[in-house]
Amino acid sequence: MINVSVVGAGQTKFGRHPEYDLRELFSIAALGAIDEAGIAPEDVEAAFIGNLSSDRFNDQCHIAPMMVDFAGMKGIPATKCEAACASSATALRAAILALESGLYDIVLAAGVEKMSDLPTPGVIETLAKAADNTFEATPGITFPGIFAVLAVAHMHKYGTTREQLAAVAVKNHANAVHNPLAQYQKEITLEKALSSRMVAWPLGLFDCSPISDGAAAVILVRTKDARKYTDAPVKIIASTQASDTMNLCDRDSLSTLYAAKTAAQKAYKQAKLEPRDIDFAEVHDCFTIAEIIATEDLGFFKPGQGGPAVEQGLTRIGAEKTINTSGGLKAKGHPVGATGISQLRELYLQLRNEAGKRQVPDADVGLAHNVGGTGASCAIHICQRW
Amino acid sequence: MMSSETTILNYQALLNERKLCAAECPSCKTLMLPPRLFCTKCHKRGTRWKVLSGRGKIRSFTVIHIAATTHAADAPFVVVVVRLKEGPSITARLIGVNPLKPEDIKVGASVVADFEEASGPTSDQPDMRLVFRPYLVHK
Ligand SMILES: CC(C)(COP(=O)(O)OP(=O)(O)OC[C@H]1O[C@@H](n2cnc3c(N)ncnc32)[C@H](O)[C@@H]1OP(=O)(O)O)[C@@H](O)C(=O)NCCC(=O)NCCS
Ligand SMILES: [Zn+2]
Numbered sequence: 422m423i424n425v426s427v428v429g430a431g432q433t434k435f436g437r438h439p440e441y442d443l444r445e446l447f448s449i450a451a452l453g454a455i456d457e458a459g460i461a462p463e464d465v466e467a468a469f470i471g472n473l474s475s476d477r478f479n480d481q482c483h484i485a486p487m488m489v490d491f492a493g494m495k496g497i498p499a500t501k502c503e504a505a506c507a508s509s510a511t512a513l514r515a516a517i518l519a520l521e522s523g524l525y526d527i528v529l530a531a532g533v534e535k536m537s538d539l540p541t542p543g544v545i546e547t548l549a550k551a552a553d554n555t556f557e558a559t560p561g562i563t564f565p566g567i568f569a570v571l572a573v574a575h576m577h578k579y580g581t582t583r584e585q586l587a588a589v590a591v592k593n594h595a596n597a598v599h600n601p602l603a604q605y606q607k608e609i610t611l612e613k614a615l616s617s618r619m620v621a622w623p624l625g626l627f628d629c630s631p632i633s634d635g636a637a638a639v640i641l642v643r644t645k646d647a648r649k650y651t652d653a654p655v656k657i658i659a660s661t662q663a664s665d666t667m668n669l670c671d672r673d674s675l676s677t678l679y680a681a682k683t684a685a686q687k688a689y690k691q692a693k694l695e696p697r698d699i700d701f702a703e704v705h706d707c708f709t710i711a712e713i714i715a716t717e718d719l720g721f722f723k724p725g726q727g728g729p730a731v732e733q734g735l736t737r738i739g740a741e742k743t744i745n746t747s748g749g750l751k752a753k754g755h756p757v758g759a760t761g762i763s764q765l766r767e768l769y770l771q772l773r774n775e776a777g778k779r780q781v782p783d784a785d786v787g788l789a790h791n792v793g794g795t796g797a798s799c800a801i802h803i804c805q806r807w
Numbered sequence: 808m809m810s811s812e813t814t815i816l817n818y819q820a821l822l823n824e825r826k827l828c829a830a831e832c833p834s835c836k837t838l839m840l841p842p843r844l845f846c847t848k849c850h851k852r853g854t855r856w857k858v859l860s861g862r863g864k865i866r867s868f869t870v871i872h873i874a875a876t877t878h879a880a881d882a883p884f885v886v887v888v889v890r891l892k893e894g895p896s897i898t899a900r901l902i903g904v905n906p907l908k909p910e911d912i913k914v915g916a917s918v919v920a921d922f923e924e925a926s927g928p929t930s931d932q933p934d935m936r937l938v939f940r941p942y943l944v945h946k
Binding site: 545 | 815840852864867868869870871872873874875876879880881883885886888889895896897898899900905909911936937
């Protein structure tokens with residue numbers, strides 16, 4: 422069992438932010454979390470920061486010291502964690518392990534990414550470097566293409582339809598209407614989703630998460646100290662991570678993610694819970710198919726049942742298994758290195774009854790599922806109400 | 808080349824000779840593609856090249872419409888994951904099909920390897936890249 426709690430969370434609005442530099446985005450999120458925990462920047466003893474590719478997106482390496490200095494935490498150990506789109510969930514895990522080691526009492530875990538400095542083909546090229554460059558990116562596969570390959574395999578094996586994929590986008594856009602920090606706070610219709618232009622067949626524009634800028638941060642302490650900072654801390658009761666082959670071609674199955682299944686099994690064991698005990702989850706819907714596969718890998722629905730489940734409304738807020746109240750990566754936005762901590766912030770809000778119109782009724786346990794790259798990394802966290 | 812170490816560099820050199828090769832374990836005969844220096848099953852060293860037939864079946868595929876800067880001129884194009892007859896699986900382009908008719912491309916369809924000049928860095932001898940095309944049975 423993990424004995425760490427969240428006592429503060431902050432996030433920038435996700436979207437295009439030409440007005441802000443990377444460090445400015447970070448500081449808005451970090452100081453938001455610090456203020457909420459009722460501490461000062463000087464109280465933070467260590468920082469772990471998720472980021473995929475500041476080097477390619479922003480021409481800047483070695484960002485962790487720069488980030489903490491700019492936000493008033495000069496001098497503390499500051500480490501960048503990279504696991505493609507799961508970067509900040511691995512930063513979170515590093516922060517948890519640092520607290521569990523007993524070395525520190527107050528740790529910041531954050532994530533930041535500014536993707537919109539590059540034009541779209543440049544973003545696509547940078548993200549493709551999170552696949553095996555020699556064997557899969559060089560033939561020309563893109564991230565939408567990787568998940569399109571999984572979609573075709575899932576459709577072939579289970580009869581999953583484009584309408585079921587589109588249902589994920591429609592639901593997540595509807596949830597994001599109630600998230601003031603989401604990139605797209607507008608509903609879309611099934612017809613609109615289905616008629617959008619192709620990105621990587623069979624995935625169209627509305628099957629894809631967007632290009633986003635943003636940052637998210639949380640303040641973590643050991644659970645026994647948590648009530649010193651807030652009346653309603655949120656306990657982290659499981660933190661797991663697993664890996665898989667980089668290459669799709671090296672995998673036995675193209676309709677499931679082994680790293681996600683492995684991390685999920687370990688997480689349930691760590692928390693002494695089962696899939697049915699999870700009231701709601703933030704899952705990594707970088708593409709619509711990814712949410713369907715996630716709900717199967719996490720054991721919420723049987724393999725092949727993820728598509729029918731979303732189509733029947735079983736994953737709407739308050740239904741059988743609430744998925745992606747925040748709007749998910751699809752509509753909340755996906756500044757890749759910030760996504761894992763942003764998911765944790767949503768769990769934090771929900772478990773403190775602070776999620777406003779997207780609040781899940783009677784939510785006690787939430788799960789965050791953050792996938793990196795082709796699924797070569799996955800980190801899972803389970804949180805519980807105090 | 809066939810007696811060379813099973814490195815990624817030598818794999819490309821063999822492709823340049825229009826040979827698709829996998830690394831074979833000297834002990835348990837596991838075939839590895841992309842090639843490796845150690846057997847994934849029994850961790851033995853001393854892997855050797857084995858030429859593959861190039862015949863295989865489509866496991867899954869996509870049509871890339873929005874490509875990376877480096878590939879934008881080729882879009883739309885088809886990328887396939889192929890299970891080769893000898894067992895290993897590899898990702899490459901599929902040529903000889905209409906990318907705008909993806910419904911005509913089928914999971915399970917037979918394909919065969921071919922080699923194409925890759926428009927790459929400025930060398931006098933451009934690298935060859937692996938591609939697949941539909942395997943047509945001659946009547
Ligand atoms: C899908 C994608 C290629 C679209 O980029 P684009 O072609 O440059 O689109 P534009 O930015 O020109 O946007 C055109 C319009 O579509 C909207 N839009 C862009 N992406 C969108 C998305 N994913 N969902 C919904 N709307 C989107 C824009 O807001 C814009 O609307 P407007 O004209 O009303 O302002 C891009 O969002 C993308 O690459 N997404 C995937 C990112 C990714 O791979 N992440 C990593 C996952 S592991
Ligand atoms: Zn062997």
